[in-house]
Amino acid sequence: MNMRTNRDRLQKLLTEIAAFGGTDRGGVSRLALTDEDRDARDQLKRWFAEAGAEIKVDTIGNMFFILRGKQLHLPPVMTGSHCDSQPEGGRFDGILGIIAGLEIMYTLRDAGIQLERDLIVVNWTNEEGSRFTPGTTGSGYFAGKLDRDKMYALTDRNGLTLGDELERIGYKGQEDFDPRPMYANFEYHIEQGPVLEQRGIRIGVPKGIVCLRWYDIEVQGVPNHVGPTPMNARQDALYAFALMGKRIYELGLAADNVVASVGEVHPTPNSRNVIAGHVHFTIDIRGWNEQETDRVCQEVERSLIELAKEAGCEVAINKVWEVDRAPFDESLIALVHSTARDLGLTSLDMVSGASHDTIYINKDTPSAMIFVPSIGGRSHAEVECTSWEDCAAGADVLLGAVIKTGNSLNELPAIDRSLY
Amino acid sequence: MNMRTNRDRLQKLLTEIAAFGGTDRGGVSRLALTDEDRDARDQLKRWFAEAGAEIKVDTIGNMFFILRGKQLHLPPVMTGSHCDSQPEGGRFDGILGIIAGLEIMYTLRDAGIQLERDLIVVNWTNEEGSRFTPGTTGSGYFAGKLDRDKMYALTDRNGLTLGDELERIGYKGQEDFDPRPMYANFEYHIEQGPVLEQRGIRIGVPKGIVCLRWYDIEVQGVPNHVGPTPMNARQDALYAFALMGKRIYELGLAADNVVASVGEVHPTPNSRNVIAGHVHFTIDIRGWNEQETDRVCQEVERSLIELAKEAGCEVAINKVWEVDRAPFDESLIALVHSTARDLGLTSLDMVSGASHDTIYINKDTPSAMIFVPSIGGRSHAEVECTSWEDCAAGADVLLGAVIKTGNSLNELPAIDRSLY
Structure with missing residues (x-):
């Protein structure tokens, strides 16, 4: 119980991935489907392969890293986020959720643990929408809410299309991958607002997206x-x-x-x-x-x-x-709270004012999010920062939630109402 | 006494000149030193020659149309304004003051009158400053306040210089023309604000520029x-x-x-x-x-x-x-008021909120301005309009003021304080 991720490795992975599109002032410019995005994707492939994951890329460029569980017939558990950034954006927005998923796979490998269910870490294509608008393209397509040909036809400022750029960087998959039904989905993300820092709380648990x-x-x-x-x-x-x-x-x-x-x-x-x-x-x-x-x-x-x-x-x-607002799954929200509590971390019921890929995944998979404090509430800027302690704390909560759901043979875990 | 301009001819001249750069919606786009400006200048030359004026063009492209008086040693009287316009500007802003000067020369010719003093009608280069910034270039250079080489070097959006464009349209004169000291200067202009219309007054007499x-x-x-x-x-x-x-x-x-x-x-x-x-x-x-x-x-x-x-x-x-504010000459202000009164026109003491070429000429020549109502107070727009009656009324006041000063052998006329 109370297994933890490797804090030094997490910091090292986050630091290394921040070099792809890294700016002089400590931020990241890694717009969707640029060379920088491709290089970061290539690095993720190497690392996840090392962690023992299978890799699938769908036709919109979403990357699925699958760590097989013992019982292949059980619906899998998903986590992840996005590795693209805003122009002159921060080094934590999005990528933190993918690297924490990677660190969890390393941790499970090191401990010799195989979950009952498959664990899928996902990198959703073009969440930010800075280069190709609208954003959350990959998750919207996965959820059946965005049309692929329309998304392929989106153009950037230079008239390049999303479809051609996917092909150019080698991330237009031959076929789609659909692991649904899924048991649970967790997105771990920085808060991007000042609430946790102001209230001195380590873990934010959104009831949903506004x-x-x-x-x-x-x-x-x-x-x-x-x-x-x-x-x-x-x-x-x-x-x-x-x-x-x-x-x-x-x-x-x-x-x-x-x-x-x-x-x-x-x-x-x-x-x-x-x-x-x-x-x-x-x-x-x-x-x-x-x-x-x-x-x-x-x-x-x-x-x-x-x-x-x-x-x-x-x-x-x-x-x-x-x-419309997107309320998350109450039992998964409770699970995140209890996992934080077991790790000795304070947690807060809140809402997400920003949209995330999970708004789409939440439509047919029970979902929850895990937030960690943003220093000064800053995001979408090079000064965006979260302490290494908080990065690790969120990863530990994600690990606990992944193990509990990944090993659960029940329907969804029962809600601990004492936490509300 | 109470000579009047020819209203039909004034309307015809104003209508014909508005064709140079005329827009579909009844406005004028005649930016400084464009082909449209050149064509309007060429037309002015033909008309003023017909009216018996000599023509001089100085090195910044200012055009001086001189009707010789009887006593060449007396300081001349000046009037005029500018024939360039804003992009999608109006058909009265600036050009009204030049055409009224032309109409006065025709009227004097028709009546067989030669003034004691020279009468100079001027077209100042680039008042608007829409194409080359800053504006009031011609009058500023004439007043010795703007450096010629700096003005020649001003560039438009396409990188063309004012100096080259002056040369291209054939209006870079070989030498400067300086008629100073001058006896009086009058600029006749539309109000460009709503005050006269709202108060139902025909003639505005600015105390100066704010x-x-x-x-x-x-x-x-x-x-x-x-x-x-x-x-x-x-x-x-x-x-x-x-x-x-x-x-x-x-x-x-x-x-x-x-x-x-x-x-x-x-x-x-x-x-x-x-x-x-x-x-x-x-x-x-x-x-x-x-x-x-x-x-x-x-x-x-x-x-x-x-x-x-x-x-x-x-x-x-x-x-x-x-x-700083530019107060006009009190005796000329009084002269404009009394001239309007003699013509049966109401007149109002006001101030000019807009700048005009006269702000520069006023520095060493006693000056005044004559305003007529702008319908709806609109200017710098295609809907800019002044009624033909008001155009003619202002021209009549200008004619009276020009005759009185042009025939005066005194210093400046005595101030009629009853008008203040």
């Missing part, structure tokens, strides 16, 4: 020369935006666990001495409670109309994307 | 993934901007005849699901009263620091340009 609403907003004012147009005769689309940006933030702040964000603003003509005639901007609203999230959306919509009028402008409100 | 302060502002926050970052743990540079944009507008609105405008906003990374880590934006503050303008500047600066703190961000405030 729901999401995206808006495109068009504000129409009247462009005019700034000099001769008195303040009280303006229809200034940027002033309308300022009122709206302030209000959206305040509505998010006042709500119960909802975040409301403006990320993009594009004024026209965006000229120093012309009153903006038009502003396009985006809103991203997320929350665990769908009712509370939709209440905020309604208040935002009502406010935009009121504030446009206040600024003498028109507003067009377009809701462009809507994703 | 003072101006330009700022570049840098707001530094912390970029983070929008999903996992709670509202109360953000340092959102766009939220800081929203607070600032709202406050700047409010400070302008509350001030006494000051305008405070934000024209440009550039967030980074400007991505839908990333909290903005940085925002660059610009502020333009103008007013007739320099003390009140500087009080607003101080309040804006104080507010930016306060609001950056409120949003958990840092702010850097850079004042990048400062122009």
